[in-house]
Amino acid sequence: MPLAKPILRQGAALPHTFFFVLTEGKVERIASASLFATGRSVLFGMPGAFTPVCSKDHLPEVLRERTALRDHGVERIACLTTQDPFVMQAWRESYALLAEESDDLPPLLMLSDASREATRAFGMETDLSPFGLGKRCLRFAVILDCGVVRWLSAPEARGECRISSAGAVLDALTELD
Numbered sequence: 408m409p410l411a412k413p414i415l416r417q418g419a420a421l422p423h424t425f426f427f428v429l430t431e432g433k434v435e436r437i438a439s440a441s442l443f444a445t446g447r448s449v450l451f452g453m454p455g456a457f458t459p460v461c462s463k464d465h466l467p468e469v470l471r472e473r474t475a476l477r478d479h480g481v482e483r484i485a486c487l488t489t490q491d492p493f494v495m496q497a498w499r500e501s502y503a504l505l506a507e508e509s510d511d512l513p514p515l516l517m518l519s520d521a522s523r524e525a526t527r528a529f530g531m532e533t534d535l536s537p538f539g540l541g542k543r544c545l546r547f548a549v550i551l552d553c554g555v556v557r558w559l560s561a562p563e564a565r566g567e568c569r570i571s572s573a574g575a576v577l578d579a580l581t582e583l584d
Contacts, residue, residue: 414530446482468570
């Protein structure tokens with residue numbers, strides 16, 4: 408299955424779209440423009456919560472590298488999937504200690520895009536129906552400074568997590584600094 412051609416472009420603003428998060432038991436709608444308007448952020452797109460590569464490799468590495476990301480000026484880390492906000496919160500909670508909030512570390516935001524509005528706006532939608540997963544987000548990573556794309560990994564092939572890994576993002580941050 409061919410990979411999508413990303414709409415995200417280095418040097419361009421992140422497309423205006425919306426995400427959903429669960430905060431204190433309530434679903435909130437958040438605009439991308441306000442979420443990423445200030446400071447340095449990293450957005451990781453993943454096909455799905457509780458899926459093998461996302462759960463065993465991608466998200467745990469992101470959580471382990473929060474200190475290193477902070478040391479490169481990252482103020483927030485966001486994880487985007489096409490699951491609902493309740494699934495995203497349960498996924499976060501399944502990592503208990505790794506996902507704990509700390510004043511020293513950038514917050515980990517679990518962004519729901521169940522309608523795939525953001526995924527489509529970013530050009531990162533893929534159809535995994537042949538594998539029983541439906542339409543999902545491709546695996547990718549973006550470094551944003553005040554909402555502007557500074558670096559973007561190409562979408563990854565199914566089952567891989569190299570060029571969108573936290574390690575790849577750290578390498579890119581070193582080059583940007």
